[in-house]
Amino acid sequence: MGVVVPLSGQEAGQASIEPLLELTSKDMARVNEVILSHASSYVDMIPQLANHLINSGGKRLRPMVTVAASRMCAPCEGNDHVLLAAAVEFMHTATLLHDDVVDESDLRRGKPAARMIWGNQASVLVGDYLLGQAFKMMVNTKSLECLRILSDAASVIAEGEVMQLAAQKDITTTEDAYMKIIDAKTAALFSAAAEVGAAIAERPNEEQAALESFGRNLGVAFQLVDDGLDYSGKQALLGKETGDDFREGKITLPVILSYRRGSDQDREFWKLKLQEGHQEEGDLEHAISLMESHGAIEDTVARARHYGAIARDALAIFPGSDLKSAMISAVDFSIQRAH
Amino acid sequence: MGVVVPLSGQEAGQASIEPLLELTSKDMARVNEVILSHASSYVDMIPQLANHLINSGGKRLRPMVTVAASRMCAPCEGNDHVLLAAAVEFMHTATLLHDDVVDESDLRRGKPAARMIWGNQASVLVGDYLLGQAFKMMVNTKSLECLRILSDAASVIAEGEVMQLAAQKDITTTEDAYMKIIDAKTAALFSAAAEVGAAIAERPNEEQAALESFGRNLGVAFQLVDDGLDYSGKQALLGKETGDDFREGKITLPVILSYRRGSDQDREFWKLKLQEGHQEEGDLEHAISLMESHGAIEDTVARARHYGAIARDALAIFPGSDLKSAMISAVDFSIQRAH
Numbered sequence: 001m002g003v004v005v006p007l008s009g010q011e012a013g014q015a016s017i018e019p020l021l022e023l024t025s026k027d028m029a030r031v032n033e034v035i036l037s038h039a040s041s042y043v044d045m046i047p048q049l050a051n052h053l054i055n056s057g058g059k060r061l062r063p064m065v066t067v068a069a070s071r072m073c074a075p076c077e078g079n080d081h082v083l084l085a086a087a088v089e090f091m092h093t094a095t096l097l098h099d100d101v102v103d104e105s106d107l108r109r110g111k112p113a114a115r116m117i118w119g120n121q122a123s124v125l126v127g128d129y130l131l132g133q134a135f136k137m138m139v140n141t142k143s144l145e146c147l148r149i150l151s152d153a154a155s156v157i158a159e160g161e162v163m164q165l166a167a168q169k170d171i172t173t174t175e176d177a178y179m180k181i182i183d184a185k186t187a188a189l190f191s192a193a194a195e196v197g198a199a200i201a202e203r204p205n206e207e208q209a210a211l212e213s214f215g216r217n218l219g220v221a222f223q224l225v226d227d228g229l230d231y232s233g234k235q236a237l238l239g240k241e242t243g244d245d246f247r248e249g250k251i252t253l254p255v256i257l258s259y260r261r262g263s264d265q266d267r268e269f270w271k272l273k274l275q276e277g278h279q280e281e282g283d284l285e286h287a288i289s290l291m292e293s294h295g296a297i298e299d300t301v302a303r304a305r306h307y308g309a310i311a312r313d314a315l316a317i318f319p320g321s322d323l324k325s326a327m328i329s330a331v332d333f334s335i336q337r338a339h
Numbered sequence: 340m341g342v343v344v345p346l347s348g349q350e351a352g353q354a355s356i357e358p359l360l361e362l363t364s365k366d367m368a369r370v371n372e373v374i375l376s377h378a379s380s381y382v383d384m385i386p387q388l389a390n391h392l393i394n395s396g397g398k399r400l401r402p403m404v405t406v407a408a409s410r411m412c413a414p415c416e417g418n419d420h421v422l423l424a425a426a427v428e429f430m431h432t433a434t435l436l437h438d439d440v441v442d443e444s445d446l447r448r449g450k451p452a453a454r455m456i457w458g459n460q461a462s463v464l465v466g467d468y469l470l471g472q473a474f475k476m477m478v479n480t481k482s483l484e485c486l487r488i489l490s491d492a493a494s495v496i497a498e499g500e501v502m503q504l505a506a507q508k509d510i511t512t513t514e515d516a517y518m519k520i521i522d523a524k525t526a527a528l529f530s531a532a533a534e535v536g537a538a539i540a541e542r543p544n545e546e547q548a549a550l551e552s553f554g555r556n557l558g559v560a561f562q563l564v565d566d567g568l569d570y571s572g573k574q575a576l577l578g579k580e581t582g583d584d585f586r587e588g589k590i591t592l593p594v595i596l597s598y599r600r601g602s603d604q605d606r607e608f609w610k611l612k613l614q615e616g617h618q619e620e621g622d623l624e625h626a627i628s629l630m631e632s633h634g635a636i637e638d639t640v641a642r643a644r645h646y647g648a649i650a651r652d653a654l655a656i657f658p659g660s661d662l663k664s665a666m667i668s669a670v671d672f673s674i675q676r677a678h
Contacts, residue, residue: 041498041501042498043498043501043502043505044505045501045504045505046498046501094467095467098463098464098467101459101460101463102459102460102463102464120440120441120459121440121441121504122501122504124437124440124441124463125437125441125497125500125501125504126497126501128433128434128437128470128493128496128497128500129494129497129498129501131467131470131493131497132490132491132492132493132494132495132496132497133494135474135486135490135493136487136490136491136494138490139483139486139487139490142483144478144481144483147474147478147486148475148478151471151474151475151477151478152471152475153471154467154470154471154474155468155471155472155475156471157467157471158464158465158467158468158470158471159380159381159382159385159468161464161467162380162382162384162385162461162464162465162468163382165384165460165461165464166382166383166384
């Protein structure tokens with residue numbers, strides 16, 4: 001049985017992705033077409049590999065944020081918001097391809113990672129191709145402001161990934177350092193995905209800043225919950241293996257909290273298993289039991305709830321609408337999936 | 340003793356990079372500053388790794404082409420041509436970092452490849468970072484046309500690299516297929532590097548097309564000569580090991596010509612060594628002797644001379660100037676370095 005966490009007053013509300021899925025479905029069908037057409041190439045291996053990942057059942061949360069933010073800001077009669085959403089998804093897909101190579105992952109969304117079928121080399125190069133295609137789509141919108149936002153994000157994401165690599169297997173990583181990493185590697189793209197919605201509509205700075213904040217805080221909450229789920233049985237439902245982060249020696253918040261709250265003996269365990277990589281059968285189970293005894297997963301989700309609240313408040317300046325409610329429900333959903 | 344190849348009338352002229360180095364030196368000093376400032380990051384590993392490659396003695400031919408093309412088109416009073424040149428060099432550097440991972444190279448310009456010091460993972464991610472920084476610099480020029488040209492090039496380069504990967508170890512690769520690969524993986528960036536010079540100056544289409552053609556043909560000639568040099572003793576002077584391509588099973592024009600012109604027994608040799616990778620001591624020497632007996636390196640350079648001639652003629656529409664002469668000398672130099 002899952003742990004039932006009572007919602008505080010501010011957090012009460014429908015925790016569901018369904019309203020957002022429904023309100024963005026027409027636009028997302030167009031985004032899908034653009035994605036498929038831009039993943040094509042006369043070089044066979046490119047569409048083969050790209051489509052493997054594109055069709056592997058990701059929820060397309062990031063482009064959905066772009067579409068929703070755009071629609072909240074303007075009637076979106078043209079195609080620009082669709083191009084931007086597709087560009088955001090391509091940036092994300094390129095990152096996943098490179099991530100799998102960097103992390104030496106075998107699985108991605110429950111399927112063999114592309115690198116396991118086509119090799120690391122093709123994964124690196126097709127990632128580069130998709131990034132190039134993403135920039136071509138942005139150029140097609142003719143919006144220098146959107147290009148600025150998304151090229152900034154591209155650099156920051158890579159910085160976050162390098163920071164994560166440097167912190168890997170460093171059990172002394174602080175919570176602050178971890179927050180800096182996820183702000184860069186995950187939240188920067190969510191933030192840009194939302195911000196371009198206001199930028200393409202040429203809305204006032206206040207709205208652009210509000211959506212930037214919405215996206216950033218949603219992204220942080222999303223990553224915190226993801227990192228918690230990696231040590232939870234719920235993970236299997238999302239097509240991932242429990243314990244991937246443990247096996248890769250990733251120092252995420254559940255580990256940081258357990259290490260800091262633990263006894264000397266516990267700390268020796270974390271050091272041995274994650275920093276030095278001496279893992280044996282039963283270690284993951286022991287890690288999870290240590291986390292449970294220190295409330296580390298619970299508190300990781302509690303931290304996520306904090307950022308979720310900021311994301312919701314960021315939207316306060318926008319008038320009430322079905323779309324705004326759907327975006328808030330999606331924030332709640334991102335957090336509730338932990339339970 | 341090197342083989343002395345007599346120059347035909349059209350090809351006569353100073354074959355030197357010196358005039359171009361001299362005429363672009365002031366701008367290139369500024370390009371260097373921009374490169375160093377944009378390779379920085381608060382994430383330590385990024386400038387460490389980036390500077391390793393940036394300071395490793397590349398000739399910066401591509402950004403020099405951008406500076407020269409820009410100066411031929413306009414007085415260049417601002418900073419845009421400098422930003423574009425730096426962006427071009429970053430795109431190139433990112434490609435080198437990813438290439439070394441894909442090719443599993445140990446050396447780059449006579450020094451250990453970055454991946455040998457910081458690992459494949461960091462090389463992939465810092466490459467991504469530099470690509471993001473390149474796009475940021477382009478955005479700073481506010482030229483959508485330059486963004487279009489360079490983002491197109493980014494996609495095409497990646498396509499070329501994937502094509503090369505697919506052709507790797509395929510001894511039946513045709514000369515046409517090989518030409519398509521180098522047109523994409525190498526010539527596309529030279530071409531974009533030159534074309535943005537006219538685009539940023541908002542010169543007529545004719546001039547933009549002329550510089551695009553100049554860059555493309557220079558790039559093809561450059562790569563052909565590079566591929567010839569890989570089987571020549573001259574290679575050591577350029578800080579590369581002779582035979583890198585042979586060891587990596589790359590099917591370049593000297594191999595394609597030798598395979599096609601050779602006896603059945605020769606073909607068995609090429610198949611065994613490059614396609615199946617059964618290499619032993621003395622194989623490289625035998626490969627070079629087969630190439631010499633079929634004039635394969637000579638003829639690779641002869642092909643390069645053909646593209647060099649087109650590059651020179653592409654500049655014909657521009658009035659005579661020291662800069663134009665210097666660009667033509669640089670083309671000749673790119674080819675003459677084979678001797």
